[in-house]
Amino acid sequence: MKTTTLSELGEFGLIRKLTEDIVLRHQGSRKGVGDDAAVIDHKGFLTLVTTDLLLEGIHFDLTYVPMKHLGYKSVVVNVSDIYAMNGTPLQITVSIGVSSKLSSGAIEEFYKGIKLACNHYEIDLIGGDTSASNHGFTISVTALGTAHAKQIVYRSGARKGDLICVTGDLGGAFMGLLLLEQENHKFANDPKYKPQLEGYQYILERQLKPEACKDLGRKLLARNIKPTAMIDISDGLSSDLLHICEASGTGSRIFTERIPIHPETEKLAGQLRISPMVAALSGGEDYEILFTIPPGDAKALQPLEGITVIGIMTGKEDGHLLELKDKTTILMEAQGWNAGKKWGKL
């Protein structure tokens, strides 16, 4: 009998296989796997649920990630999924598996970061689990939130002609990671080496202490704009846009010139001789929100700072295109840089 290895099946193949026969039996389980958060409906009151696993050596490297930042980021990656449903996070649970190499002071620092994020995002830490771990630091966070039934936004509502918008700028978190890994590598080879991080404060913060888009929902509501689809950018623009397109049954066209890139992202990309566009499209971990709006809402969107229209939804038959400066187009690839490592949500 032949055993299929995971690498043969592929992680997306496995997730598809595991989830294909899931049946939801409770009327309240309105949305299960396949979006940023699951949705539970109790007489019109919606509870959103999302969970993320963070493993040492896969998602973070404790040689250069401070524990307090790691705690903060563990919360951010989860509340970001609630915002990506146009919802409001309310509570989290935090479970940790602690290897013996960690001091109690290190764990306290981690929880300081957790509590700082709870303050900033106005959420309650309501529970969790703790365990010893034989191998590495393990973090599992679950976030709960809510959304008004009329305001909730799924990945599936985008239509041909809708405008593709993004908050903030893209690729910074990935370039921050490259910088940290490069300098850490140099330091590991030469303990006298002094890591050169100056001039890159912004992209380092994007990687080590990202923020979720706390105010987007409120801003859009104030201008009477209801997005047709939303997702947070955790895997990279290309991969996350394809999630929306797949759920909505559309194609897409992105104008690469319009993709917002921070000067520090540009600068380091230039130094490393890679295209900043690669960081934006495939880097991930930016925790910005990618969303679509009906073309009629474009005018209402204009006064809002920090939001950029970067493309347009097309018909499914049109595929997924990147339009370059000279108007030529190339096919957009789905692969995030972390494929094969971080896999993805159910």
Added chain:
Amino acid sequence: MKTTTLSELGEFGLIRKLTEDIVLRHQGSRKGVGDDAAVIDHKGFLTLVTTDLLLEGIHFDLTYVPMKHLGYKSVVVNVSDIYAMNGTPLQITVSIGVSSKLSSGAIEEFYKGIKLACNHYEIDLIGGDTSASNHGFTISVTALGTAHAKQIVYRSGARKGDLICVTGDLGGAFMGLLLLEQENHKFANDPKYKPQLEGYQYILERQLKPEACKDLGRKLLARNIKPTAMIDISDGLSSDLLHICEASGTGSRIFTERIPIHPETEKLAGQLRISPMVAALSGGEDYEILFTIPPGDAKALQPLEGITVIGIMTGKEDGHLLELKDKTTILMEAQGWNAGKKWGKL
């Protein structure tokens, strides 16, 4: 500067330190850390939330635990915490970190167990996360449920004079684990050795495929009995009873002769020359429910099968006593066998 190691501070000291300054800011966050599940209140509709982390080498050994059973048990340990609030589980999320040594078939088996448990406990699998893992199989399950505001039971409601009751029998899961570890050890030393598991079907199932107390709440409600305090027995009778006493501000007296022990538990304990009482008091993982009722409800409880009155709540000043057959008493110790490994919930 001196760094406090975890073993110096102790795991309970750490959990206390991490949770002592937690403030709940949302009115809806009715109960945070310190019970079997957190409680979120939306206009009288209560959502219960509980989460458990299961790590390879700490909570399970894949050399003798079948993946399907592991999936089933991962659900059971979580829904058990919902039943221990006198609630009904409704949904779960399942996150896994998968090491490269696992085949896709093994992961599918694990999910078969998850789905089997979802069917049995009538709950929906609504989400989760997947990741590669550098070290060992990692499982994090979160269960959501609900309870009627008038029916929910906390650890804190027991009063002096209340009767201490327990479902099923105790110590079986621990004796099953001892048997599995003993036979696995013999097999590891001699690959020709054929593990001897016959005659121990019951305690093996208690360890490998435990069940949670699905029907207890319904049965008690039908007889108009409302427990004053409840907890599930995951750490062992002594440890879990002390959790109730601490939350309720009481002492306790257990009549050891009354503690229900299965014949297979007795038999193996005899063979291994240990007291079955040690397995019942400190073994854990039985996932039975320990609860207290007002003395006036004793008569209503009597016809219910599978429930045993094992003791009485006393004043805090009376301490925690075990009354032996000859009426002498000894102090009940708090330590579960897994202290220092599995730590505990926030």
